[in-house]
Amino acid sequence: MKKKIHGWQIYLAVTFILLGLLISTQIQTQNRLDSDLASQSASDLTIMVKNLTDRRLLLTEELAEAEYNLELYQEEYLDDSLLLEKMNNDIARLELINGTIPAKGPGIVITVSGHLLASDLAVLVNEFWAAGAEAVAINDVRITPYSGFDYIGTSTATYLTCGGEVLTEPIILQAVGNSATLERSIVMPGGIADNLEVYQVYLDIQHTDDLHLPAVPSQPQLQYGKVPEKTE
Amino acid sequence: MVWLIPICALALGIMLGSILSFQIPLWMAKYLSIAVLAALDSVLGGVRGIYEDNFNGVVLLTGFVSNALLAALLAFLGDQLSVDLYMAAVFVFGIRIFNNLATIRHYIVSALLKRHNMHATIGEEHSLERTNTIQDAINSTLENDIKH
Numbered sequence A: 001m002k003k004k005i006h007g008w009q010i011y012l013a014v015t016f017i018l019l020g021l022l023i024s025t026q027i028q029t030q031n032r033l034d035s036d037l038a039s040q041s042a043s044d045l046t047i048m049v050k051n052l053t054d055r056r057l058l059l060t061e062e063l064a065e066a067e068y069n070l071e072l073y074q075e076e077y078l079d080d081s082l083l084l085e086k087m088n089n090d091i092a093r094l095e096l097i098n099g100t101i102p103a104k105g106p107g108i109v110i111t112v113s114g115h116l117l118a119s120d121l122a123v124l125v126n127e128f129w130a131a132g133a134e135a136v137a138i139n140d141v142r143i144t145p146y147s148g149f150d151y152i153g154t155s156t157a158t159y160l161t162c163g164g165e166v167l168t169e170p171i172i173l174q175a176v177g178n179s180a181t182l183e184r185s186i187v188m189p190g191g192i193a194d195n196l197e198v199y200q201v202y203l204d205i206q207h208t209d210d211l212h213l214p215a216v217p218s219q220p221q222l223q224y225g226k227v228p229e230k231t232e
Numbered sequence B: 001m002v003w004l005i006p007i008c009a010l011a012l013g014i015m016l017g018s019i020l021s022f023q024i025p026l027w028m029a030k031y032l033s034i035a036v037l038a039a040l041d042s043v044l045g046g047v048r049g050i051y052e053d054n055f056n057g058v059v060l061l062t063g064f065v066s067n068a069l070l071a072a073l074l075a076f077l078g079d080q081l082s083v084d085l086y087m088a089a090v091f092v093f094g095i096r097i098f099n100n101l102a103t104i105r106h107y108i109v110s111a112l113l114k115r116h117n118m119h120a121t122i123g124e125e126h127s128l129e130r131t132n133t134i135q136d137a138i139n140s141t142l143e144n145d146i147k148h
Helices: A007-034 A042-098 A118-130 A179-187 A192-197 B004-020 B026-052 B057-080 B085-115 B122-147
Strands: A103-113 A135-138 A149-153 A158-162 A165-167 A171-176 A202-213
Touching: A007 B004, A007 B026, A007 B057, A103 A135, A103 A179, A118 A135, A118 A149, A118 A158, A118 A171, A118 A179, A118 A192, A135 A202, A171 A202, A179 A192, A179 A202, A192 A202, B026 B057, B026 B085, B057 B085, B085 B122
Parallel strands: none
Antiparallel strands: A103 A171, A103 A202, A135 A171, A149 A158, A158 A165
């Protein structure tokens, strides 16, 4: 039997191809339509809205919590950095007071002409501290809580010492602080300046805005002193 | 198998459609479905024509295209006029499709029976039943119309 293609088969085939195209396009469009929100039923949409609202609430809560945590961490960090800064400031202040770092600032410079005694130096420095001096140096030797004035004698001469350092004339005292107050404490009537004049020791006082005091070369090693335990 | 070529063509068409995947605007989906219905009706009419020996390829093709387009256009127009022509089209094409299917089924069954040398008066029965089906459809349409 010979196979023969009828004319109607061709026509039908063409039509069927077109039909197939149409059907498949329609199915795809319908699928797209089904996933489109506009074509969902009201109840489905309500459920979807409810789910999304719940989810949003949950996420909002999470967000709030995360923001709270963030704030907390930031505060902690801020606290830490503040504390660190404060501690650094404290350390710097204590170092300045102890003379372990150089000091600078306004103050007075006193150049002494005449022979001073160690006790005179002690009185002068005491006047400085009493007048609110924040750093004192004599002949570029920084005065610390451990500084003491003494004499050192050789076969030919006797020298003043400060903290073990020999002070050669002229003696120059420097004090950082309120220069007016400092000067007044020295030159007040019946004060140390008047007193020294009796012994032909004259003080030349100059104000300056830019004093530079050196640091002590080394800190004393503590042998007996102990830090007491803190009692709350 | 004379039907192999058309069936393969249908499969080819579906495959082509899924490969090409035309992106039709979503608002057209409704009208496309009507076009598909009209096209299905045309094709089934063509198949029926083959059995009834009055098949005309050109008529089928033109009918296919114009029916689909007109059905879609009418449904669209109905929407614009806020008349539900869409439902009317679904109704009419639905009836016609079932009608055509019934007729085709009868021809196929009678052909099979003939092949088994079963001589019966199926042709007469068929024509009677067909008349009945059409009558039923008209009746139900009328009933529907009266109801609404």
